[in-house]
Amino acid sequence: MRKGILLLSLLLLAYISQAQLNVTEFVTPYLYDWENYPKDVRVVNAALASGNYSIVVINGTYTFMLNLSDNIYFVENQGQIDSLLREYYSKTTYPTAAELYALNSSFQSFLGSRGLELECKVVTGLASPDGSERFSCNPENRCESCQSVPVCRDVMKGTQQTSDQMSSVLVQSIMRMEYDFHILNTNVTVFLDNFANISSATSQSLVAMKQSISGIKTAVDDLGKPPVRTIYETYQDFKNPKALGYCRNFYTAYNLTALNSAMNKVTDISSRVPTEEMLATQISSVYNYTPARKANKTINDERKAFLAFYSTRVARKDNITNRANVVLSFITDNTTRDQLDQLGSMLSDIRELGDNRDYAGVDLLSENFSQTADRLESHVSGLATTYNELLLENQSTSDALFEAWLRVRPEDLVTKNRLDDLYTQKESIEFTIYNSSPLSLGEAGNLTTELMSIRFNANDIRDAKKSASMQQMNNLVETLAKPVVSLSFSLLDPFMPLSYSEKEKNAPTIIGVTLVIFDILFFLVCVGTFLYFVRSRRIELHKVARILWAFIFAFIALILALGSLALYNVADMQSNPTTYDVFLNELKGSTKVGVVADLTGLNGTIRESLVNCSERVALKLGSLQKDVMHYGFDGENCIVFNETQSRTSCENNLDAHPVIILSSGEEDKATFRVLYTKEATLEGDENFFDECAISRVVG
Numbered sequence: 001m002r003k004g005i006l007l008l009s010l011l012l013l014a015y016i017s018q019a020q021l022n023v024t025e026f027v028t029p030y031l032y033d034w035e036n037y038p039k040d041v042r043v044v045n046a047a048l049a050s051g052n053y054s055i056v057v058i059n060g061t062y063t064f065m066l067n068l069s070d071n072i073y074f075v076e077n078q079g080q081i082d083s084l085l086r087e088y089y090s091k092t093t094y095p096t097a098a099e100l101y102a103l104n105s106s107f108q109s110f111l112g113s114r115g116l117e118l119e120c121k122v123v124t125g126l127a128s129p130d131g132s133e134r135f136s137c138n139p140e141n142r143c144e145s146c147q148s149v150p151v152c153r154d155v156m157k158g159t160q161q162t163s164d165q166m167s168s169v170l171v172q173s174i175m176r177m178e179y180d181f182h183i184l185n186t187n188v189t190v191f192l193d194n195f196a197n198i199s200s201a202t203s204q205s206l207v208a209m210k211q212s213i214s215g216i217k218t219a220v221d222d223l224g225k226p227p228v229r230t231i232y233e234t235y236q237d238f239k240n241p242k243a244l245g246y247c248r249n250f251y252t253a254y255n256l257t258a259l260n261s262a263m264n265k266v267t268d269i270s271s272r273v274p275t276e277e278m279l280a281t282q283i284s285s286v287y288n289y290t291p292a293r294k295a296n297k298t299i300n301d302e303r304k305a306f307l308a309f310y311s312t313r314v315a316r317k318d319n320i321t322n323r324a325n326v327v328l329s330f331i332t333d334n335t336t337r338d339q340l341d342q343l344g345s346m347l348s349d350i351r352e353l354g355d356n357r358d359y360a361g362v363d364l365l366s367e368n369f370s371q372t373a374d375r376l377e378s379h380v381s382g383l384a385t386t387y388n389e390l391l392l393e394n395q396s397t398s399d400a401l402f403e404a405w406l407r408v409r410p411e412d413l414v415t416k417n418r419l420d421d422l423y424t425q426k427e428s429i430e431f432t433i434y435n436s437s438p439l440s441l442g443e444a445g446n447l448t449t450e451l452m453s454i455r456f457n458a459n460d461i462r463d464a465k466k467s468a469s470m471q472q473m474n475n476l477v478e479t480l481a482k483p484v485v486s487l488s489f490s491l492l493d494p495f496m497p498l499s500y501s502e503k504e505k506n507a508p509t510i511i512g513v514t515l516v517i518f519d520i521l522f523f524l525v526c527v528g529t530f531l532y533f534v535r536s537r538r539i540e541l542h543k544v545a546r547i548l549w550a551f552i553f554a555f556i557a558l559i560l561a562l563g564s565l566a567l568y569n570v571a572d573m574q575s576n577p578t579t580y581d582v583f584l585n586e587l588k589g590s591t592k593v594g595v596v597a598d599l600t601g602l603n604g605t606i607r608e609s610l611v612n613c614s615e616r617v618a619l620k621l622g623s624l625q626k627d628v629m630h631y632g633f634d635g636e637n638c639i640v641f642n643e644t645q646s647r648t649s650c651e652n653n654l655d656a657h658p659v660i661i662l663s664s665g666e667e668d669k670a671t672f673r674v675l676y677t678k679e680a681t682l683e684g685d686e687n688f689f690d691e692c693a694i695s696r697v698v699g
Helices: 002-030 078-092 097-111 115-123 150-158 169-196 202-223 230-238 256-272 276-328 334-355 359-407 413-435 441-473 476-492 500-535 543-575 580-589 604-623 647-654 686-691
Strands: 041-048 051-058 061-067 592-598 627-634 637-640 643-646 659-664 669-673 679-684
Touching: 002 041, 002 051, 002 061, 002 276, 041 078, 051 078, 061 078, 061 276, 078 276, 097 169, 097 256, 115 169, 150 169, 169 202, 202 256, 202 276, 276 334, 276 359, 334 359, 359 413, 359 441, 359 580, 413 441, 441 580, 580 669, 580 679, 592 604, 592 647, 604 627, 604 659, 604 686, 627 647, 637 647, 643 647, 679 686
Parallel strands: 592 627, 592 659, 659 679
Antiparallel strands: 041 051, 051 061, 627 637, 637 643, 669 679
């Protein structure tokens, strides 16, 4: 049971918290900029018969009434605001039955203490014994009330100061007492009448009741002061001490404690119950401020939407301007600048229209802005495309020249001079591109055309050299030379292991010895086989046959010698520098390749350039599905992934796999070998490796 109550309490707390959060989120957008939630906002929740409501008071002013049923919304009907506020106050501030009972009890206790005042009224002629009014006392009737009672009349005559009856001190006291009794009775009536009507007119009744008790207290206080209290004192001095004894200090019998208690109770109740004026002010405030706040929110929302919309247009204009400025730094174009100025002018007009809340005008001008921006973006993209095509053609031409340079041998002076001339033309154009900017569209187009011409010529050189290399690679003798080289080292390795550098250095000698040994062994096998057949008489040697067999063996020896010599010459030729395409063929045919940066003795930026270029080459080969061994040689050390090994171990890993070696040199140079160590050695300065053209064309 306790767990159920606890769970219910938690759910109720969660509901209240969520409702409060929802009210906060709803109200916040309707605050003015200088107002803060919750510092300036007080939310009063009201659970009324028709549903749950919140009264929102901002800086002491009743501002909203919110209906919390389902979706939160404003109560905007004035009559509904009136009835809901009255219902709220009736539940929260109006007096309870217990409070009214206590108030009435206190007041009745006071009324019950007024018994002695009637006797004083009777003896002074102001009232009959039944309490009804009898006579009055005033100058016009010469205090008829007192003269109607013999005892009072005698005292009146005895206390006259002159022949005028009204000069009696007693008369003055009775007149004042009559006035106070009138005030007291009138206010008692007011209190009782309003108490009877308190349920229908609570605030008015409470105000009247409070005022009536205040009037009663004033009258009671006055009854205890001269001249009223002198009635007994004056008569005592005159004649019969007991004649007017009924008027002696009758006011002291009043239960003033009960009267004060009634005053405190009615004051406490009325302090929390709003007056009709206050209620009317609150109703009017909610009724008037709700649409004002809604209008302000609408204005703010429109303003925020406009500023967000405007910021996107500013951002677009800035983006176009930035792109245009980049392009205009390379390509001159007055149309672009004119349209940029036009966009800026449109933005200024849009801002002015938005500040004036002319959002229809904003929409119309924004459409024109978008169309102009679209055209300008397309135009700038066209300019950028033109310049990018120039840069791409410049890069493509550089790569084409580099590919041709890789294939031209130093001794081919004619082709080398032709290539140098193309390089000179290319450098002149490149100088114009980067030092004569911005260019006109016509100039950019002409430079692109000139670069294309250089690229075509470079490709012609490349293709011619590539064709010659392909013929060399398709030579049968060269094809046979490769397995001979591999076989030679395979046979030698078990008996005399050689290092990577020793194999390259001694390869021609080892191959020559291998061929001689092969020729001798093959010739001896042939001779031995011949002698076996002769001895077994399967071959008979006549005189002519002997001569023929002698010629046959001489021919075999000659063929072996010539074949071996041809293979040796090819191997010896391949031990010398060869062409790029021969090396490239080896590279393409191998799944495992090496990239080496020779860093020996290098420091600073040249070392960094070499390392960066080797990384780019390794990445390019990796993209071609090659297993790349990436090393850095530094003296006798080999750097692999920031770890240091011996150079010999790395060279042994490279073995006969194709490898590209990058090395610092005073002049740009490329050397290719494919006998045993298949190497492409590229030498150059820092600019050569910063450009790193090999990383783009290799493969």
